[in-house]
Amino acid sequence: MSGTSYLFDAILTPLLALSLAALGLNLLTGYAGQLSLGTAAFMAVGAFAAYNFNLRVEGLPFVISIGLAGLSAAVVGIFFGLPSLRLKGFYLAVSTLAAQFFVQWALTKFDWFSNHNPSGVIDAPPLVLFGITFGGAVGRYLFALTVVTAVTLLTLRLLNTQTGHNFIAVRDHELAARVIGVPVLRTKLLAFAISSFIVGVAGVLWAFAYLRTVEPHGFNLDRSFQILFIVIIGGLASIRGAFFGAALIVVFPLVLSRVGSFLLGSYFDSGVLDMSQRIVLGVLIIAFLILEPRGLASLFDRLVRFGKR
Template sequence: MSSLTMPSSLDKARRVPSWLAPSLLLVIAYFVLPFLGTDYLFEAILTPFLALSLAALGLNLLTGYAGQLSLGSAAFMAVGAFAAYNFNLRIPGMPLLGSMGLAGVIAAAIGIVFGLPSLRLRGFYLAVATLAAQFFVEWALTKFSWFSNDNPSGVIDAPQLTIAGLTFDGPVGRYLFALTVVTGLTALTYRIVNTQTGHNFIAVRDNEMAARVIGVPVLRTKLLAFGLSSFIVGVAGVLWAFAYLRTVEPAGFNLDRSFQILFIIIIGGLATIRGAFFGAALIVVFPLILSRLGSLLFGGAFDSGVLDMSQHIVLGALIILFLIAEPDGLVALCRRLVNRFSPQI
């Protein structure tokens, strides 16, 4: 009998704690990469990766966990970026974290307003309703110059990243600032999805009628999902504008950005926190790899427009492949590979 129970005991002994991998990644991100990475690595890869990961994390909370489809993520990013800029500009002495927090609240409020149709609509019809947010926000930001401080071009420089007298300047500083914000909000999201609120999200996603029967406040849960998601996406918009683009402009938050964030959670995996980071890594790195391969294989035979279109075609084919072969995304694929190659006892 003891020989039968021994493998189970060894399995438990060899099981890696769930907190170990994230802790090791954070140690590398904070204490190794800043000393070894190049400016190109921080400016072109890591900083946009962090901002897109956070935006995808917010959308995954809404779509993956709560089951509410949204095509207006870039609009809420724009709301967060422009709100943070105006809070910083028009309120003397406003700390950066304060303006970011208030910007997230404004984005959450706008998200709840555009989430009201979810009380009556679902699926494709809800996606169209949230798409209206994208067009409305783009129109408002270009129509009313007050949002961009009456700048004729509509493109404004982002403020300096300063917290408690500490300035996050240069590629490494902006990367560390983005990393800290993303780490904090990721921990908050992990906490949310493992509480009763997260369980309510999943219940509404799986079956609204059954959720009502067991006492889940469906309407309030949907609006809460829109609010929390828009808050996180709004803060991601601040990182995208302040830490990555270094400018605040409506063109940085167009419809393509909304679809890009949606593709991230599809490729990475719905209803999983790791999926947002896996998908963002692929979306950020994959075009760079294709560009390098195109330059090596074809040299100057094709211009940048053809290479850019080729990247979109390959990425679209990759998304279709994932939907067919692995609907659960990169997270499920990695889990399968780990289970296959891990030592069996």
């Protein structure tokens, strides 16, 4: 594998997919204040929905498949968001775990979803957007970049509308929000819907542009936590934070592996790498929670201000 295709295939494309997933979760958790641990489940719904729409509906343009995948994830998101009408904080987080386990179970149990493929792992079709086929490492990256840019711009737009302000109002003071007339229940479900839509699209990118296979096991609880960590490290309620956080999470293991094998040579095998990754990441999260609760985005702002002085 050449250096360029490694850069795009192994770093930039997953970086975009994870950024988009983190952006979706950030909308729900950072802006609307509803904690979720089921992010990977909504990614899985998106990925499998896109696969099935693509497979079963003849001649459906892939861009429509992506939209339908997002909508499918939104419907599932609304369903698992229903507990948010009664539950808050940790209790809500635990109930979103149900989404994580249920979706993964359903996708493994009913092999209709993976077209009765015995391995449960299916090959993704080529990426075609508006008649252009995005092939090769760079092509898949550009495909992901196009989708992520479009969704990010739409999200920024949404946050500047009344609906975006409603999310923050519900997060910051639910009673005051209700008193001024914010439809609190509808706002929470809308946050789940839009967030899941974005996360579902991120799932499509993860499966189709990065892995090029669709399998349930990639969308496990570890993935959900990984995206939550991206949001925390990047900064809650920050769009830029989602990208900063994802960059750190994707690049950090690579840097660690290089530095580790440089310093320790053959002692630094994959087991040690895996372990040290977890340790350093854990320390990093604790450090961020204590020292910079508003994440890399806030750190970045301060650096910029410092630089200007």
